[in-house]
Structure formats: structure tokens, C-alpha cells
Amino acid sequence: MAAQQNSASHGTGLFFNLYGKSMNTGATTAWGWGVSRLIDALESTTGHNIDPTRLGVSGCSRNGKGAFIVGALDQRIALTIPQESGSGGAACWRISDDEKTAGKNIQTAGEIVGENAWFGTPFNTYAKATSTLPLDHHMLAGLVYPRGLFVIENDIDWLGPVSTTACQEIGQTIYGALGVPGNFGFSLVGGHSHCAFPSAETTDLDTYITHFLINNGTGDIKQVQTSSAKVTLSTYYSWTVPTLS
Template sequence: MFNLAAIWLVSFVVGAIAQTCPALPSTINLTANSKLPDPFKFINGTAVASKADWACRREEISQLFQRYELGTLPPKPSNVTASLSGNSLTINASEGGKSISFSVSISKPSSGTAPYPAIIAYGGLSIPTPAGVAVITFNNDDIAAQQSSSSRGQGKFYNLYGSNHSASAMTAWAWGVSRIIDALELTPSAGIDLDHIGVSGCSRNGKGALVAGAFDTRIALTIPQESGSGGAGSWRISDAIMANGTSTQTASEIVGENVWFSTTFNTYANQVNVLPFDHHLLSALVAPRGLLIIDNTSIDWLGPQSVWGCQKTANYVWQALGEADHMGVSQVGNHNHCAFPSNEQGDLDAFVNKFLKGQSTNTNIIKTDGANNLGFVESQWVDWTVPTLS
């Protein structure tokens, strides 16, 4: 069994190391841009011309999200240990004289042999459990609370780093996912295939799963389900949808609802056009690894037009890298929020089988059951061209 995405990523990172990436300026002149920002242009205006350039641009985009929207993601703590008892994996992390512990449960499949591919599931798995794949249930609320806007700074992440740390809840959860993977690396007896790890969640947890996949390149497949605005949707397109009379979640609403984003983002929630990114670039941080966007056209609040336009645009990054079929969109309506319709099973299987089981499957899947592309007109949002990166 082998992982094509992992092999590709090794050569990708080696190319990036061979050149020095430009530092993100300490001060950036933010100017309004109603279009979806160009993935292939650095903040300093330089064009992205190669895969090594993209690796540097990817790091720049990551830093931009941390600076303006998600808060700072701390590096791996100075000390991480792990212990396995039955199906419970306990992770211990220490930094600056403080320590925390949290646990995840591992449910192994009844078929196949160890080491098993696995999906880290925010709050439990909402998609059907794939055959032969372990499920690692992650209580993300334990790491960072998300009860309401008053729960900022609560949870074990903040016990370790301080209640005033800039990291949003979603960044803290991504930190937690990385520590789970650290612990699995330390615990071979857990029987998990470290080259075939996925992450998934639905709704608010789908937003979180996308952030985790964006930040940790050890994740082979990211599956956010019905994550809406602040996840697979675009801030700019969602604002336009709301302005046209459809009630959908926007940045200005979301910052008052909960603590998924950093307090810095409050400054930009009513002026998203000045941000030097949108969420097509959050998804692009996953490239060239596997990403399957699962969405629902029946719920206006999720902004299905926003998700469709955002993710069709994100796919251009995979196209430029020569891996267009490593990213897919499956957008199907007529079901409840976080339900999984049977006619999406084939799409899920194709991605799981390729990126978690190392099989050769057709993952050229970008589809919606919404009429006329849900009204998304690309020329209104994209004013840049897609290069072929050498």
C-alpha cells in the first residue's frame, strides 16, 4: 500500500527547502478587492511560477490566516508523551512549566489488518464509517470550548497557553489534532497507519476539520461536511448572497455567535473585501493532498452558492499543481443538516479508497445538484489566470 499524495508532498517540500521563502511583511497595506484574491501572487506582487514558489506562497497564506482570522498556531510543545490503554489514547503535552492531558478513543474496523488507516472525527463521525478504516473520536470542545461568545479562552489548550492566547477555538482544535498525530507516532501499538490519516467533522466541526487539514500536512485526506461560511464558503460571496436577500451566515454574524475565530477578525468582519485572502485559499492550503468538500444545497444558511463558487475556485490550485483530481466537491440537497444521502456514498468511497487505502480510483468529482451552478458566475469573482507550475 502506498500514498501518492505523501510521495508527491515529499518532493514538493524538498523543492521549497531549496529556495528561501520571502518573509511576510510586518505591516501590510490592506486594500479593498471585491474579487476572490489571486492564489498565484505573493503579497509583494511577485507571481507564483513553480511548485517551489507555491510552497512559499502556501506558507504566506497560512501566516495571513493566522494574523487576520484564526490566531497564532503554536508549534509542537517542548514535551509530548502518549500512553495507550485499551482503545483510549492519552496525550500529555507540556510547555513553559504547564502540562495538560487529553484522551481520544480509537475504534478499529472489523475487517482488514493493522496498521489501519484512520479518520480523526471531530465530536464523532457524521459520515458513514468506511470499511477497513479506524475512527479516532476527538472531543474538540475539551481542547477549546465553543458554547457561545462567552466561552473564549476556555479549554485545555488555554490552560497550557493562557486564556488570552490569540488562537481561536478552531486553531486550538487544529493544534489538538496535531498532538493526536504526534501521539500516534509515539505509539505504534495503536495500530494506525501514519501515512493514511484523515480528518472530518460537520457544521462547526466541519469548519474545524478544514482548518486542521489546512495546517497539518501529515493529514492525507480532509473531509469537511456542510461547513458553510467560515469553512468551505467564501466571506465575499456570502456577503453578496445576503445583500441579494437570501438569509445566509456571514462574517459579521459569525463573530458574535461563537469563538471559532480570533478577536482580530472582528475588525474585518464588516469589511471582508480588504482581507488579502478568502476561503478558497484556506482550502488551497490542503493542496496537493486530498480534500473532499461535502455540502448541502437545501440550506440557505450554509450558503451553498458561496461554497460552490469558493471551492470551484479553490480547485484551480490543484489544477496548477497538476493534481486536479485530488480535490473534489460533492454538493447534494434534499436532506437534513449533517445527514449523509446515499447518493454521495460513491464520492466518499472514491476519496477514502484513494487517499486512505492507496487504491487507484476516479476522484474527478466536482458536482452540484443546484441549477445553473447556483447562480455562481465566475467572471464576477475571478480576474486572474491559472498558471501551470513547473
């Protein structure tokens, strides 16, 4: 759908064959477009024994970035489960830059645009000036509202455990302000290899799968907020979270 071997991959893949190699769309958004076309096909055909109203999307690492964006862009996804997506996924660009300044070996926006073609070329302008961005990735989580979102992270420095924890806990305030705090769970359990799912998160994962994909999101669900990386949210914002309708 969209190649992502390196930063020179931009413009390669089926999405660009259709819309033109000069399109400035990033690979992850092109993946989202492809998933949406798959759902179109499921909705317009029969005999596949798949309920298109109970679809989940997941992936780890770069595929976690893609899964997060797919869930944000297509409202037909009932449950989004990005795993260890780090920068470009669960982490906030500004916080990652702060962590880098503090000496952490963490992936930042400036590094990510040189590594691969995951993001559209207009983002390059802001990659080394994230304070000028009019948004950050807590808003990416907000785009999934009110649907199910269960973010899984790790304590690997490159992924930015402080950045992912703070960013997603701030994202959870969006769900809370809109009255469905339990629909957004965040869990960071360390001590395991990248993309190796820890057994400690099985119960929480099963709860979200059962609630959104089996029970169709009916009833209440208790919010999950677990992380070995402790943060003080007032470090990152000073406003009072409103109650929205």
C-alpha cells in the same frame, strides 16, 4: 481543547490552560493544535495498530469548519472531508456577503463572530469589512494541497450553497494549476437534513477514502465537481489560471 458554546467562550479549554487565556487564537485552530498532538502520540508510540501516514479528518457543521482547518494546518492528514461547513469553512466571506445583500438568509462573517469563538479575535476587525481581507477561503482549500480534499455541502441557504460552490470551484483551480485536479473533489447534493449524509455521495466518498487512505494516494483520481447551485466563476475573478510547478 477549546470551548465554543458562544462568543464569550474564548479563552476556555485545555489549549488556553497551556498557552494562556489571553491568547487570541480561535477555537478551531486550537482544535487543530489538539489533533496535531494526537498525531504526535501516534507517531511516537507503537502497538496501537494505526498507520499515522493514512489519517483522515472529518466533521459536519461547526465540526466541518474544524475539520477543514485541521486538514489545512497539519500536513500529516492524508484526507480532509469537511461536511456542510458553510461560512468559516467551505464558503468565501466576500461571496456570502454578496448573497446576504441579495436577500439570502446566509451566515456571514459579521454574524459568525457574534455567534461563537471559532475564530481568533483579530478577525473581528474584518468581520464586517471582508473586502479588506487579504485572503478568502479558497486559499484555505489551497493549504491542503497536494493532499486529498473532498468537500461535501448542502443546499441550505444558511450554509450558502452559491458561496460554497463558487469558493470551492475556485479552490479547485489551485489544485488544477498545480497538476493534481483529481485530489480535490467538491459535491453539493441537496434535499436532505443538515448533516444527514446523502446516499448519492457515497460512491464519490468511497472513491476518495479508497484512494487516499487505503491505496496511499497512488495513481490518478478523477476530479469530482458536482453542485445543484450553478455559478459563473467569472463573476468572482477575472484572471487566467496559470500552470504552476
